[in-house]
Amino acid sequence: MMAGRDGLSGSDRFAYLQGLVTEFQDADSEEAKEQILANLANFAYDPRNMEDLRTLQVTELFLDMLTEENQNLVEFGIGGLCNLSMDQESRNQIVQTDGVPLVMGCLSSPRDETVLSAITTLMNLTTATSHSQTTNGSVVLCMLRFSLSENPRLRNLASVFLQDYCTEEQVEKAREHMQGHIQSAVGIPLPDNKPFLDSSQP
């Protein structure tokens, strides 16, 4: 049992991950669920596992977690997506399964870690085709607000997003909106124990 992971060959690893997924689906207690989910999300950090995790449809499992009420599950789920979306194929899988709105929903989480993972995930998901979706008006506006945050991590990450993933026009437009007090709900922390509701477009 204590065999090192590095000793695991490909098929053993796959079997182990598969076991985890099954166990997650059968788990009754929230605590066990959290543990297994965190486990899977950490496995997603290692590029060696990404293919197996895709095969096991862990991408969708993570996405499902984003609408959970338990904030721990949301945090671990988006953490897993943040790790997984670094890889191009996983990225495509997330975009194709309409993951972008779900990830955007995490921007409104009351937890910093969840919001940070969501921003990084959105960056990873941004491609020529998904650009209009990942950097829509409300997201840019939200990033603009984050870039003024007191939390330096949030501020930095939002700045990178604005500088590298948005056009100047987009940012300028969002600035005008902000001055004109036309707000969007994205990125404003929701009160606890309420699932995410889709924000209205500005």
Add this chain to the structure above:
Amino acid sequence: MASSEECSVWKTPKVYKHHEQQSVCYTRPKYREGRRLRAVKVYTINLESRFLLVQGVPAIGVMTELIQLFALYGVIEEYRVLDEYPAEQFTEVYLIKFQKLTSARAAKRNTDEKSFYGGLLHVCYAPEYETVEDTRQKLQDRRRYVNRVCQNKVKQIDLTNEKSITPSCSNTLRAPIPQNEEEEYGYEHNGQNSNTSCYSGVPLLPLPPQEGHPPSKGALRDRIFPAEDKMGSLHQFTDTREQPTVCLKQDSFSHGNRPASGKTFNPTPSVRFMPRPAHLESRKRKMEDKEDTSLDVTDNIAPIIGPKLPEPPKIDMEDESLNITANLIRNKITKIATVPELKPAEKNTTTPKPRRRI
């Protein structure tokens, strides 16, 4: 709303949630439990950083020792005491900025929860000290790394598919590639949560002198090159190959003991520390050795009288292509040297010169 004035990286000492040590999880079933108990936590690139926050350093003036300890894991760019950071009584908090994320990762892994001059260190990442540029770079590096590994894997699979189309072969091929990568990137994270069982087998501690390059490559170079370059006689190379490793050990040792004079610890190859006369001497001897071997390979046991000096038999240029070039030149020289022309004798006449005083 105040963002521009307080941008200085070395300000704003605040306690963030991720600085606190989370309580470890006791309810994990045995098979999912690692060697060490860990908190339930997901690691992402956002949590990692080149900045480390070191808490619990006894306030007894051991800064030098602390920085020496951390410098074992890589080049430190900056460090300072965080006077304003709330610390426990009689302890100090330090902020250390590494040149590379991999170094910070290795340092954290090896020093967290270790005792240090009677105190227990708590080491965590401090990404809030990053600048926007640091953050950008960190994300780009990570993306690049993941893509490289994934592409390698795809290539490897393609290759083996061409060779044989057995479905079960995937496990044999997957293992070897990433292992290299792993050393290069210095994995930590998978194990971080609960499956620690998993990775602790990897000897992660990198050799400090090799900071510039991935450690594995450095080690490989030392191994492979001496064997490759002098193709003539394998006889000698068995011991040339051992020598570099010895040197490395000494070097890393002295590296750790050197007083922290500056802020950065520049890794220097051991060869440079050799006094000049000894250096010339060794070079001369090498030339002679070469001549001997090229003339008569079997005879080379005879001329060695007395114990051999532990000097590196060959200068490592610290770069593959430089090594190749150096070897070419060396070989040329030995070829020329076979024509009886007494170069060592010439040198003997030149070296005593500085001794002429008066």
